[in-house]
Amino acid sequence: MGNIVEYVKMAIQNILANKGRSFLTMLGIIIGIASVIAIVSIGEGTKNQMNSEINDAGGGQIAINCSTDAMNQDVYMTPEDLDAIREIKGVEGVTGTDSVTGDTVTGKGEFQINLSMETQDGQLLNNYSMKRGSYFTEADVTEGRNVCVISDSDAKRLFGSDDVVGMDIDVQCLNLTKSFRIVGVTTHKENGTFVSYTYEGMPVTINVPYTTMNEFTGVSDYFFSVTMQADKSLNSQDVADKVVKLMEKRHQCAGKDYFQVQSFQDIMSSMNQMLDMVTAFISFVAGISLLVGGIGVMNIMLVSVTERTREIGIRKSLGAKTSSIMMQFLAESAILTVIGGIIGIILGIAGGFGICSVISSSQGMTLTPGISVSTILIATAFSCAVGIFFGIYPAKKAASLSPIEALRRN
Numbered sequence: 345m346g347n348i349v350e351y352v353k354m355a356i357q358n359i360l361a362n363k364g365r366s367f368l369t370m371l372g373i374i375i376g377i378a379s380v381i382a383i384v385s386i387g388e389g390t391k392n393q394m395n396s397e398i399n400d401a402g403g404g405q406i407a408i409n410c411s412t413d414a415m416n417q418d419v420y421m422t423p424e425d426l427d428a429i430r431e432i433k434g435v436e437g438v439t440g441t442d443s444v445t446g447d448t449v450t451g452k453g454e455f456q457i458n459l460s461m462e463t464q465d466g467q468l469l470n471n472y473s474m475k476r477g478s479y480f481t482e483a484d485v486t487e488g489r490n491v492c493v494i495s496d497s498d499a500k501r502l503f504g505s506d507d508v509v510g511m512d513i514d515v516q517c518l519n520l521t522k523s524f525r526i527v528g529v530t531t532h533k534e535n536g537t538f539v540s541y542t543y544e545g546m547p548v549t550i551n552v553p554y555t556t557m558n559e560f561t562g563v564s565d566y567f568f569s570v571t572m573q574a575d576k577s578l579n580s581q582d583v584a585d586k587v588v589k590l591m592e593k594r595h596q597c598a599g600k601d602y603f604q605v606q607s608f609q610d611i612m613s614s615m616n617q618m619l620d621m622v623t624a625f626i627s628f629v630a631g632i633s634l635l636v637g638g639i640g641v642m643n644i645m646l647v648s649v650t651e652r653t654r655e656i657g658i659r660k661s662l663g664a665k666t667s668s669i670m671m672q673f674l675a676e677s678a679i680l681t682v683i684g685g686i687i688g689i690i691l692g693i694a695g696g697f698g699i700c701s702v703i704s705s706s707q708g709m710t711l712t713p714g715i716s717v718s719t720i721l722i723a724t725a726f727s728c729a730v731g732i733f734f735g736i737y738p739a740k741k742a743a744s745l746s747p748i749e750a751l752r753r754n
Contacts (some may be wrong), residue, residue, distance in 0.1 A: 352675055358648070359676060366680060369644045372637020372728065373684030377723050380627050380634075381692025381715075386699055387623030388714025391616055398612055404576040405469065406584045406607045407441070408591070409569045414602035419595050420566035426463065434575045434583045437465030440567035441555050446517030448548075450502045457515055458547045459492075461554035467493075467530070468573050470551070472509065476527035478508040480553055482528075488555035493528040498548045513550060524552060580609045634726070638734040641677050645734075649673065649741055670740060676729060676752060677735025685727025687718055699723070 359366045410420055420548045421440075431437045439462045448457045460466070472493075492513065496506035503511065512523045530551075562694040574583040584605045592598040659669065696713035704711045 352679070354672055354675075356679065360650075361686055363565075365644060369640050369680055370637075370684030370687070372640045373634065374637075374688040376631055376634030376637050377685040377688025377727055378692040378695060380631055380717065381689055381723055382695040382713075383627050384623060384712075385693065385696035385713035385715045385718055387619060387626075388716065388719075389696070389700055389712050390716045391619050391716075393711055394619075395612055396614065398608060399576070400471075404436075404574040404578075404606060405571060406574055406580055406582050406605060407569060407571050408584070408587060409604045409606065410567075411602050411604050413600065414597070415568065417597075417602075417629070419597060419602050420568060421570055421591065422566050425591060426567075426570060427586055427592060428594065428697065429570070431487075431584065432580045432586050432590065435574045435587070436575060437463075437468040438570055439463040439465045439469050440570040441569045441571050442554070442567065444517055444557065445547075446515040448502070448513055448515050450513075452502055452504060455502060455548050457513075458549040459515065459517070459557070460549055460551045461557050462551050463554065465573070466551050469571055472530040473505065475529045475531040479528050479530075480551075482595055485553040485555055487626050488553060490522065490524050490552075490556050491527045491548040492524040492552045493530055494526055494548075494550045495530050495532060497532075498550070499526075499546060510656060515550075522556075524550065524556075528610060529652070578667070580607045581605075599712050615701070634730055638681075641731060642734040642737060643681055644680075645673060645677050646737075646741065648676070674732060674735045678731040681727045681731030682724070685724055688727070689723055692723075 408421070414420070426438050426440065429435055441462075443458055443460045446457050446459060448455050462469070464480060464482045464485050466472075467474070472479070472495075473495050477493070479493055480489070482488075484491050494502075494508065494513075499506040499508045502508075502513070506529050508526050509529060511526050513526065514521055514523050572583075572587065574580045584607060588603045588605060589598075591603045592600075595602065693713075693715055696715060700711045700713050
């Protein structure tokens with residue numbers, strides 16, 4: 345232990361004796377570590393923010409689609425299937441997903457309008473909050489009542505106000521005209537950094553019970569696709585597997601892959617993988633400066649060995665062991681890279697917060713760097729490894745000097 349302390353003291357003395365050279369030696373390490381820390385923290389922060397917004401918007405949502413083979417065999421999901429799906433533990437709501445486009449005329453002009461056909465669970469699946477009135481009910485769906493809900497922004501586009509509960513909308517579609525009574529006005533959540541609930545040019549949309557569409561479409565007793573909301577605390581894939589097994593049992597088509605699953609969990613996983621790959625690639629490019637810094641450490645240590653040849657010769661002639669000489673030079677290179685690594689970590693964290701702050705203020709978004717203890721520990725360990733790896737050759741060269749040759753050179 346005493347020898348190690350002595351090696352460290354001597355290493356620090358030699359580093360302080362050549363401050364300018366030591367700083368330039370550490371510069372490559374500082375830049376490399378700072379770049380990697382900043383990039384990883386920004387990448388993690390972006391991923392965390394995106395996952396949070398996506399989970400808030402559609403976490404736990406699962407879409408079950410009939411495959412082409414299923415439709416070729418006239419296998420579809422029915423209203424009875426939806427009722428059965430609701431009974432599965434972990435399913436909070438389910439709705440068919442289909443829509444038709446029509447036209448309407450109000451005092452504000454003529455508008456193209458999208459009719460989204462849903463069950464009473466549409467509010468949950470669409471992540472709506474009610475601003476006025478209420479969403480249509482199970483009774484509205486069962487009895488096929490001509491009712492609808494509309495968003496506050498669309499109500500203002502059609503009527504100039506969102507106080508429209510009780511008003512009627514006449515929709516013309518497929519050469520038929522149907523009047524819907526507005527029973528509720530919804531509001532969207534505020535747009536996030538990565539998830540937008542509204543966008544420029546978004547069509548006017550009204551949500552209607554799917555059973556009201558018989559006059560337009562001629563059918564309302566089967567679905568090509570349904571969307572369900574699973575309990576977010578559960579694994580949505582497990583819930584989806586139960587639903588698929590239930591559908592295969594009800595339609596007697598086990599093993600035919602008639603029902604295909606897509607969940608927000610799958611989308612999030614794909615996006616996370618893509619972000620991780622981009623972050624890893626950029627970090628690799630930034631990490632090249634660590635390699636350059638390591639080579640710089642090796643070069644400076646070789647110069648130091650040349651300059652201190654006489655010192656090495658005297659120490660060896662006085663009985664210093666080869667291992668002692670080697671440990672001294674290894675200690676110097678390790679300390680240089682550790683100090684450089686610590687400075688790099690501090691600058692990287694500061695840079696991550698600074699860049700995220702600039703992005704947030706300039707783009708009107710919220711972005712916080714994701715800095716983890718594991719990333720900092722890995723960066724510290726890596727900087728130590730660089731110092732030891734690139735310090736081995738100069739240390740060996742110093743340790744292998746013959747005392748007679750070393751003294752003769754000076």
